[in-house]
Amino acid sequence: MKIAIIKIVQPIGTFYISALNAEVVCRITTVERREYDNDNNISMGIQRAISVKKVNEIAKYTNDPDATFPTPIIISVNDIESNNLGEDFFEFDENNIVGEIIDGQHRVEGLKKSDKRGEFTLPIILMFNLQEEDKAYVFSIINSKQTQVTKSLIYDLFSVSDSRSPQKTCHEIARLLNTDEESPFYRRLKMLGAKNYQEASLSQGSFIRYLMPLISKKPDEDYVDIKLKKALNDDPSIPLRYYFINKEDGVIYKILLNVFKALKDTFPNEWNNPDKYILSKTTGYGALIGALKILVKEGRENKDLTYEYFRNIFEEFKNRLEENNQKLTSEFFKSNEQEQNRLTRLILGR
Secondary structure, eight states, X not given: OEEEOEEEEETTEEEEEEEEEHHHHHHHEEOOBOOBOTTSOBOSOOBOOOOHHHHHHHHHHXXXXXXXOOSOEEEEEOGGGGGGBOSSEEEOOTTSOOEEXXXXXXXXXXXXXXXXXXXOEEEEEEEESOOHHHHHHHHHHHHHSOOOOOHHHHHHHGGGOSSOXXXXXXXXXXXXXXXXXXXXXXXXXXXXXXXXXTTXXXXXXXXXXHHGGGTOSOHHHHHHHHHTTOOOOOOTTSTTHHHHHXXXXXXXXXXXXXXXXXXXXXXXXHHHOXXXXXXXXXXXXXXXXXXXXXXXXXXXXXXXXXXXHHHHHHHHHHHHHHHTTOOSSTTTSOSSHHHHHHHHHHHHTO
């Protein structure tokens, strides 16, 4: 097989850019992982251990009608193949191992598990004559210099899409709560992770991350199914999913508005002083969402999700705090999952 290549010259040396069908990439590449055996001897590979979860997620992602893998697979070409390198082409046997993956092993493994891999042409970078230390250097630089994108920005970008998705619905709810002057969360969310207002006490990313399970257990799969025009299945264990499936995002917003108004009115001092109290911060908000998984389900069954319904529940919660001489501060409820769950149980009173 003969492919066209483009030469790239950088301080590290010369490498080449090209493109190959994913079927071919899967056949001609191998991975050498850095692992310890039972005798504590280490292999000389450079790759991290494979994440089966990540591979499965990528395999599922290939079913998305808008799936894309725009970043290149970096391949260290075997020394013997260097003889087949021309000025503007590279020739190789597509049925033999040609090189070792330096970056992109999870993409390739995910594509191997997908019956749609033939639909993808992948950009590739070919590097020749790399020693083990060179491979390790390239791998470490790629994986240590990347800056992780904040969850707040990722969720915010879903608003650009024309398609409905759990992510987009949660983002729009967060945005509305943050801009609606009648909302207890007015100017209280750090949109895109930035504290634009002094009173902001919770990041957009955290708000959405906790809210999402009330709408979907697998939001990425829902997003793909919606684009494929597949019907979504309801799930009684996901209390707000029914409204999402029926495109009643306004109802979801109204329910949450009732919840937060009732909470603020029951605990006005705690709500308005986030520097001192945890109620509108991650610990308090996470505990509340944990309780809502049950409270909204029960409210739907009783056909009552009104402000009064939630206000009565929070008044009882307030009484329990007073009986136990507890306050909604970090002194009584630390910022960890165990304490968050304890606070959830206290809200529920069970």
